[in-house]
Amino acid sequence: MSIYKKSLILFFMGLTSLSNSQIRFSETIQVSKTATDTEAALFFVDFWATWCKPCVYASEYLGVLQKQYPDRFYVVSLSEENPELVKRFLKKHPTDLAVSIDYKGETFDAVNTRTLPYGLLINSAGNILWRGSPTDFKQADLQRFLKQNTKQKEVDKVLKVQAIKKEVFKADYVPSTDFEINPLKKEVYETLISNYRGDFLHYKGSLKSILAKEQRILESQISMPSELNKTYEVFIKKGTNALFPILEELKLDLFHSEIKGEVLMLDISNLQYWDTNQIDWGKNTAEYLIDDTQIQGDNVTFEAIAFQLATILSLPIAIKGGEADNEKHDWRIHHRFYNLMQSDLEDTYGIIMNKENGSFKKYTVRKKAP
Structure with missing residues (x-):
């Protein structure tokens, strides 16, 4: 039109x-x-x-x-x-x-x-x-x-x-398959664009930023040759993971190793979850509301909220004291002041958080051998 x-x-x-x-x-x-x-x-x-x-x-x-x-x-x-x-x-x-x-x-x-x-x-x-x-x-x-x-x-x-000049607005594109990836040759994004289009999660950004988001790790935990870190647009059906379809489509291999360094250690020995009735933003909406002082998550897993903490503090996450479940929960965590974040996590969810030396995964992306 x-x-x-x-x-x-x-x-x-x-x-x-x-x-x-x-x-x-x-x-x-x-x-x-x-x-x-x-x-x-x-x-x-x-x-x-x-x-x-x-x-x-x-x-x-x-x-x-x-x-x-x-x-x-x-x-x-x-x-x-x-x-x-x-x-x-x-x-x-x-x-x-x-x-x-x-x-x-x-x-x-x-x-x-x-x-x-x-x-x-x-x-x-x-x-x-x-x-x-x-x-x-x-x-x-x-x-x-x-x-x-x-x-x-x-x-x-x-x-x-x-x-300004007339323009034609096209209907938002929705793919016909559960996964689609397309290179964007003339577009550069400093930060990853992530939103929903109907039943699809939609990304625009560098390959490293997309893989980091899907793997829920920091971009600094991924190493790849600069010629592989191109800009892409990706559609993935909600509830599925785009990591392996991307690697397969682009003919890439992913390796990981454990390295030592400063981590954000989360002790979940006494983890106490909220249920999903604390926050309700409705269906097909944003999962997070992040402002200058707090992170709110509506129906997201522990792994997903831990990734948000890692991103804000720019530190890899390490877990001890047990394994978190894969169920969805609601979250509200202060993040502006570190000490207040610590007490907020412990008082509300029983999570003890400290910065300490530990081990975390480092990933390497390479082109598959012909």
């Missing part, structure tokens, strides 16, 4: 973390139904996706804040998905917030958005004041920033409209 797109350019001046002063949005799906003024002192960009159940909760939460502060605060929800998909979603899940579409993911990339939901607060001068999970942005935070930022600017001066 051919759609005439408009690009909303958010002008950031004096930014400390963005190299480009312009962040591109694309067409506006709807303007705010709650904001009562054409000016605002603070602007909140709510990064979300239709498949992300926590994002829906976050948007509802921001909707409450928008209603409480309709004249000096302006929230825009931003998705990088197909606009037709977003429009269909909004018919079933209406919102009073402004809704826009990102232009080829440029805004998501510019602010280094790795997890959803994610939020960015800026003032009328374009300075970033706050970033993190929207539900961590409290009313007290908003009041404090409003006191500190009194200068207002017209919304259409901060969110400027610039016409």
Whole structure:
């Protein structure tokens, strides 16, 4: 379908973390139904996706804040998905917030958005004041920033409209087989893109990052020749593992050895699981919600949550004191302060965590001999 797109350019001046002063949005799906003024002192960009159940909760939460502060605060929800998909979603899940579409993911990339939901607060001068999970942005935070930022600017001066060429939006591709891998010759991803498309887990990234995610290890635990570490797009049926299909398709061998070094040792002698009723984000949603202070997991295994801890602390995981089950559980773990993380794990789940010398697996990927 051919759609005439408009690009909303958010002008950031004096930014400390963005190299480009312009962040591109694309067409506006709807303007705010709650904001009562054409000016605002603070602007909140709510990064979300239709498949992300926590994002829906976050948007509802921001909707409450928008209603409480309709004249000096302006929230825009931003998705990088197909606009037709977003429009269909909004018919079933209406919102009073402004809704826009990102232009080829440029805004998501510019602010280094790795997890959803994610939020960015800026003032009328374009300075970033706050970033993190929207539900961590409290009313007290908003009041404090409003006191500190009194200068207002017209919304259409901060969110400027610039016409760009027509584009054709194609329906999201879904493979016809349970596994598919395709090389991406002209695309490079600094971090792995991972999301769901229907019944499929979808990856875009380097081969090393994809294998690390599937094996639930750090990328630093994988060694391979640079010529093998190309960029791929992978589809794998949910509930199955892509590791061996990838190795088979690319004609690769995987070897591992035990090496010594610093590890994150988890003693699970007294492991006490939560059940799956503590957190419920619904079906076909994100498994994790990771913000600046905590990790939440909805129906994920111990192995999966341990991988998240390893990623955050950049240390391989080692286990002692028993074997964890393969059942799914809910999790909520603090991660910002190491000592608090330790006590949180022990008090809530009976897991004793320490950094110590231990052994962990190191993997080597090679091309199969002809």
